[in-house]
Amino acid sequence: MRQVGVIGASGYVGQQLIWFLNNSKYVNVRFMATYNYANQGFSEIYNSYYGFIEEKCISIQDAEDRLEEIEVVFLALPHGKSFHIVQKALEKGVKVIDLGADFRFDSYETYEKWYGVKHEAYNLLEDAVYGLSEINREKIKKANLVGNPGCYTTASILALYPILKSGIIDSKSIIIDGKSGVSGAGKAMNISSLFVECNESIKAYGVASHRHTPEIEQELSKASGKDVNLVFTPHLIPMNRGIMCTCYGKLKGNASQEKLYQIYNDLYGKEKFIRVIEKIPETKNVRGSNLCDIAIRVDKRTNTVIVISVIDNLIKGAAGQAIQNMNLMLGLREEEGIEILPVQI
Amino acid sequence: MRQVGVIGASGYVGQQLIWFLNNSKYVNVRFMATYNYANQGFSEIYNSYYGFIEEKCISIQDAEDRLEEIEVVFLALPHGKSFHIVQKALEKGVKVIDLGADFRFDSYETYEKWYGVKHEAYNLLEDAVYGLSEINREKIKKANLVGNPGCYTTASILALYPILKSGIIDSKSIIIDGKSGVSGAGKAMNISSLFVECNESIKAYGVASHRHTPEIEQELSKASGKDVNLVFTPHLIPMNRGIMCTCYGKLKGNASQEKLYQIYNDLYGKEKFIRVIEKIPETKNVRGSNLCDIAIRVDKRTNTVIVISVIDNLIKGAAGQAIQNMNLMLGLREEEGIEILPVQI
Amino acid sequence: MRQVGVIGASGYVGQQLIWFLNNSKYVNVRFMATYNYANQGFSEIYNSYYGFIEEKCISIQDAEDRLEEIEVVFLALPHGKSFHIVQKALEKGVKVIDLGADFRFDSYETYEKWYGVKHEAYNLLEDAVYGLSEINREKIKKANLVGNPGCYTTASILALYPILKSGIIDSKSIIIDGKSGVSGAGKAMNISSLFVECNESIKAYGVASHRHTPEIEQELSKASGKDVNLVFTPHLIPMNRGIMCTCYGKLKGNASQEKLYQIYNDLYGKEKFIRVIEKIPETKNVRGSNLCDIAIRVDKRTNTVIVISVIDNLIKGAAGQAIQNMNLMLGLREEEGIEILPVQI
Amino acid sequence: MRQVGVIGASGYVGQQLIWFLNNSKYVNVRFMATYNYANQGFSEIYNSYYGFIEEKCISIQDAEDRLEEIEVVFLALPHGKSFHIVQKALEKGVKVIDLGADFRFDSYETYEKWYGVKHEAYNLLEDAVYGLSEINREKIKKANLVGNPGCYTTASILALYPILKSGIIDSKSIIIDGKSGVSGAGKAMNISSLFVECNESIKAYGVASHRHTPEIEQELSKASGKDVNLVFTPHLIPMNRGIMCTCYGKLKGNASQEKLYQIYNDLYGKEKFIRVIEKIPETKNVRGSNLCDIAIRVDKRTNTVIVISVIDNLIKGAAGQAIQNMNLMLGLREEEGIEILPVQI
Structure with missing residues (x-):
């Protein structure tokens, strides 16, 4: 059994990590650490684990x-x-x-500018690998430090990577309209996350200022070899899980929808966790799984490509991809412990 | 009392019409007609009206x-x-x-192309007025036939009209990402409208092909005096009511956010049902009311304007605006019967 | 205009009070006071009021x-x-x-026992009237101090009052199974009220210990002239508004369903805000209104009466009934300002 | 690999069966048959299976x-x-x-009376075993025909079996107040199952007449050796999955809560899928799993026992228990393929 530890186990992402690690045959969770729940049983924090995971959480210090x-x-x-x-x-x-944002950026200046925090370990950035498994697989296998991608960024990059890499769209024309379930806000005490405040309403937030913007730009710039600047607008949707990114870009020439599907299939055809599909995706079709569904449409009237991607924000957008990366780093089968099928209903 | 009739009273829009007409001091509903519920009491179809509106529906024929x-x-x-x-x-x-689409288009060819139906009264189109109250107010006052706008179209046109009229954005750059509650799908028997199918999921639909596209283009083209072609992508959100349109356009020059707010305030400042607000809108803030909330952001990094509008799809997007138009046509106070404040919770 | 003040205006109940008072032709809200939002505009707390109610809240002290x-x-x-x-x-x-619990009890000992708080104004209890409008109408008209009923208690008492008063059921056999939307938990910062925690789940709470129990017992004991002891179990339902109480009692003799409907109709037949209906109630049928719907079933197999009542917890269960009581106390028409029809969708 | 077939694979329960059977190492689904989707790929009916289960459904005839x-x-x-x-x-x-009701009853007369259908295979009833795994385990192991219990009935019987078996409560005093998510209504075309109709509302249904009543009575009568008659009231809750049964019974004597917990622990302590817990259950704690959580409270004021049980209606209430029964019948490990932990969020 490979021994692992989880620090920050009491949040929604931490909980999802524990769920999947418990599902893996080759891994043992040696400790679970939290800021606020040290000495409490994990099943006291998340009652669904009663009788299954009774271990107590420890403090970050002890970890x-x-x-x-x-x-x-x-x-x-x-x-x-x-x-x-x-x-x-x-x-x-x-x-x-690291499932947070601290090691996702090549440049500590970008991090400091968008996050308003001084980076106290910038010397490590050079060796940190951006953990988008499908794109950086070989680097991740050799990495000691992985900056696991954000939820919106995973969905956005997987959606746009093929057409930017192929140079088929104008890299300055991109707009990403993101929609996320409320678990993306985490288990934090905010009036705005109360049931009554979120239910039966949509809102946009972080308009023209959300911190996932530079992360998406960084990775897509590397993919296209050009300086990508894009608009990213996240929205809060009254549901627990799921992210959809509706991405728009202007075609440079006249590529057909079929041609675009071919590009996506060439790149993603063998991926276990990416499905390039004909039907327009729905978040429920990936709920509970590590899958990302992607569909493409060409709007000939406006010469615009519309790429729509969906993931489960807590899984492919966080804990699932983290385990996919762990599998790569430990030389395990990439899908070990995260093969579960979506729970559509 | 002014006498009115409602044909199609049993759908969600029809129901909302009855609710508001009942709230108006100067109007009496003479009859309610339906295809499928003739001879049934209105309160049998919508039990909330029990004891208040017991009249029976009649057939379309009788109407x-x-x-x-x-x-x-x-x-x-x-x-x-x-x-x-x-x-x-x-x-x-x-x-x-008419709250349907039959009299919203200047050109019957456009209607026939997008709706796949032969227009059997195209001679009436010339005299039909597009019923976006704030924009066509004077024409509506004199109209005998009003084509009441669609829900997405109301939110989209109100959001984009000022910047297109002012010529400040590139009329070929527009993208509208729409999000709607499920009541927009009507009270129709579709597996895809079942609770279990919609709940806890988002989906896009009608991508690059939704019928509200030409309607929005028609009205914005008139506003700008240019041929507007745009991308419109609607999404289904797990909530009963509300539409948000997140609209994107490229600035031609370098207008500031303040300048844009000024343009919106100049045009809408005296409107009773449009609020140009600083905070990013949420659909709950207009729920149950005839209001449209609009906010504007300039993303300087990409020189993009983002305009976000919200309405209650059944009210400003349908029944409320219809009554606003009726008030104009009958010479009543424009807000008569539809002054109710939003029900935020 | 009659001048009124609202203390505690920033909670969900306070907000609903403001909504209705604003809707009343004869009443003016002179001030809105809050603990935590003094000097903030009401529309900053509840954005839906932007442009309509811009007045600033004051402190309790100032009030x-x-x-x-x-x-x-x-x-x-x-x-x-x-x-x-x-x-x-x-x-x-x-x-x-007073919409809180402090003046609902005849006995300060009962209050102190269930609420764990010393009653510092017990001398006022004798003159306080329990504000269930339909039952204590005449007393309320003359009252200077009204203890407005709780939400569950309103639904429960209205459901059970007629059969207890008539002596038709065993006063020791009563079970009330209550279900409430999340707004009943108020606008308070609790992890357990977060969207993700409440959504897609039901839970019971306060089992065999909820504080509305003695309040229901007190009023039903007065009605029946007997010592009523009952079981009350509240449940939290993933929706914003609405309470349903499913009440069970054993018939003493063999009364038929028709007979029971007659008892209810005799008592409530002329009430503006109570509808005794044949169909099983749904909370949506009273949403947004001050109505209480009640239906009765006799289960002959077990000689049990099942009475089901629904209200909007924030309206008939709080703010609406408070205004109904104000109307009575001020000699206004009882339904003034609270006549709005339910919003079923 | 053991070969199995599923007839009725396109409903919500059928889908859940396929999900779990696919999860089992020892079982192969040889065919999936449906009434309405013959010749359609399973992943066309449930898009979440795209790339995983592409087999076509066959007709019932072919099955x-x-x-x-x-x-x-x-x-x-x-x-x-x-x-x-x-x-x-x-x-x-x-x-x-059989996951339907046709083989759950000992008496065909009871079936015919409550279901209004003639039983055309009543000769098989004698050998049919009621498939409540924990209670009839030994019989199920030898059975050729299992009538798999209903969802409400599983939750109700597991909740009440210990106290009825022990004779501690009055078998004539039982009231079961059930609450179910909407998936319990199946994938059927009903206006009343539309999102807009169910969302943001609760309703009771089948009051004093629901067909699960005689099923619960039959099994509890056997357990107690007495003629159990009870009141059962189901309610529809706006969520996809989950059932809670709040069960009430009068204590004959004065048993303490501790004593009752001991009775439950004695009976269920070694069960893999039943958790007798201290905290009041929430449906989310068992969501996605085959678990049943049960808590007990004694209301001393009224000498009433309140037992609250929760299950996932599609799993322990249908497909999961069916597979648990299959495991018993085939001599597999009882929890094979259904060991998945709950998905609390």
Whole structure:
């Protein structure tokens, strides 16, 4: 059994990590650490685990002292909280998968500008690998530090990567209209996350200023070899899980829909967790799974490509992809423990 | 009391019409006609009206025979079903407000192309007025036949009209990403409208092909004096009511956000049912009301304007605007009977 | 215009009060006071009021100093917070409608036992009238202090009053299974009220210990002249508004369903806000209104009466009934300002 | 690999069966048959299976012709549709698990009375075993025909069996107040199952007449050795999945809560799929799993026991329990393929 630790186990992403790690035959969760629930049983925090995962959570402090017991550590902490622990883990030879934003950027200036926090471990950025499994697979296999992508960014990059890489659309024309379920807001105490406030309403937020923007731009710029600037508008949808990104770009020439499907199938045809589909995606079709569904439409009237992608934000957009990356890093079968089919209803 | 009739009273829009007409001091509903519920009490179809509106619905046939009893008739029928009745009503001097798509287009060819139905009353199109109250107010006052706008189209046109009229954005760059609650699908028997199918999921539909596209283009082309072609992508959201349109356009020059707010305030500042607001709109803030909330953002990084509008799809997007138009046509106070404040929770 | 004040205007009940008071032709809201939002515009707290109710909220302290400006004060505060203000208001001749629990009990011992708080104004209890409008109408008309009923209690008492008064069921056999939307939990910061925690789940709470139990027992005991002890189990339902109480009692003899309907119709037949209906009630049929729908079934196999009642918890269960009581106290038409029809969708 | 067939694969229960059977290492689904979707790929009916289960459905007719290929057949058909196929399957030596109501009753008269259908295979009833796995485990192991319990009935019987068996409550005093998510209504075309009709509302249905009543009574009568008559009231809750049964019974003597917990723990302590818990259950804690959570409270004021149970209606209330029964019948490990943990969010 490979030994792993989870730091930040009490949030929604942490919980999902525990769920999947418990599902994996080759991995053992050595400890679960949290800021606020140390000494509480995990099943006291999430009652669904009663009788199955009764272990107590430990403090972040204690987790740091026990790093030598594990081979991989997952961090599911708010941004700005991972610098120290990551450094310490790497020093002890523990591989790190950070699900926050601290190690996703090539440039610490970009991070500091968008997150308003000083980066206290920027020397590590050079060796950190951006953990979009399908795109950086070979690098991830060799990485000691993975910056696991954000939820919107996973859905956006997977949707736009093929047409930007192929140079078929104008890299300055991109608009991403994102929609997310409320679990994306995390298990945090905000009036605006109350049931009555979210239910039966839609709102946009972070318009022209959301922090996932530079992350998407960075990765798509690398893919296209051009400077990608794009508009990203996230929206909050009254449902628990799921992200849809509706992406728009102007065709440079006259590519047909068939041609575009071919590009996507060429790139993604062998991927276990990406389905290029004819029907327009619905988030329920990937709920509970690590899948990303993508469909493409060409609007000939306006020469616009519309690419629509859906993921489960807590899985392919967070915990599932983290485990996919762990599998790559540990030389396990890539889909080990995350093969579960979607739960459509 | 002014006498009116409602044909198509049993759908969600028809129901909302009855609710508001009942709320108006100067109007009396002379009859309610339906295809499928003739001879049933209205409160049998919608139990909430028990004890308040017990009158029986009549057949469409009977409604046609009673047109002389009324001054205005509302039609809330599927497209392609209004041609004959509208003709008959106009012949008898009854003013018509058609909430379907049959009289919204200047060109019957456009209608026939997008709706796949032969237009059997195209001679009436010339005199039909597009019923977007705030934009065509003076024409509506004199109209005998009003084609009441669609729900997405109302939200989209109100959002984009000021910047297109002012010529500040590229009229070929527009993208409208629409989100609607499920009542927009009507009270129709479709597996895809079942609770379990819609709940906890988002989907896009009618991508690059939705019938509201030419309607929005027609009205915005008139506003801008240019040929507007745009991308419109509607999405289904798991909530009963509400539409949000997130609209994107490229700035021609360098207008500031303040400048744009000024343009909107100049045009809409005195409107009773349009609120140009600083905060990003949420559909709940207009729920149950005839209001449209609009906010504007300039994304300087990409020189893009983002205009976000919200309405209650059954009210400003259908029944409320129809009554607003009726008030204009009958010389009543424009807000009569539809002044109710939003029900935020 | 009659002048009123609202203390505790920022909660969900307070908001609903403001909505209805604004709808009343004869009443003016002189001030809105809150604990946490003093000096903020009401429309900043509830954005739906933007452009309509822009007045700033004041502090509770300031409200106390301005009691002489008003004729009636509404208190929508947590229990244990009203003692002092009520006393002060009454001294100044201001009529009081308290929507909390502090003045609902005949016995301060009962209050102290169930609420765990010392009653600091028990001398006022003797003159306080329990504000269930339909049952205590005449007393309310003359009251200076009304303890407005709880939401579950309103639905429960209206459901059970007729059969207990008539002596037709065993007063020791009553079980009330209540179901409430989440707005009943108020606008309070609790992890358990987050969207993700409530959505797609049901839970029971306060089993065998909920504080509405003694309130229901007190009023039903008075009605029946017997010592009523009952079981009350509330449940949380993933929806914003609405309460349903499914009430069970054993028939003493063999009364038929028709006979029971007659008893209910005799008592409630002339009530404006109670509908005794044949169909099984649904909460949506009263949503947004001050109505209470009640249906009765006799299960002959077990000789059990099942009475099902529904209300909108924020209206007939709180703000609407408070205004109904105000109308009675001020000699206005009982339904003034609260006549709005339900919004079924 | 053990070969099985599913007849009625296109409904919500059928879909859930396919999901779990696909999850089982020892079982192969030989065919999926449906009334309305023959020749359609399963992933066309449920798009979430795209790329995973592409096999075409066959007709019921064809399924009958292929019974010899399988060892077990699952029937997920409306009541009254299974008589013929079950007979045929048994003749061919195929074990049958019927998820409908046709083989749940000891007496065909009871079935005919409550279901209004003539029982055309009543000779098989004697050998049919009621498939409540935990209660009839030994019989199920030897059975050729299992009548799989209804969803409400599973939750109700598991809740009440221990206290009725122990004789601790009055068998004539039982009231079951059930609450179910909308998937319980199946994938059927009903206006009343539309999103807009169900969302944001609760309703009761089948009051004093629901068909699960005699099923619960039959099994509890056997458990207690007495004639159990009870009141059962189901309610529809706006969520996809989950059932809660709040059960009430009068204590004969003065048993303490601790004593009752002991009774439940004695009976269920070793069960893999039943958790006797201290906290009040929530349906989300069992969602997606085959678990049943049960908590007990004694209301001393009224000498009433309140037992609250929750299950996932599509799993422990249907497909999961069916597979649990299949495992018993085939000598597989009882939890094979259905060990998945709940998905709380």
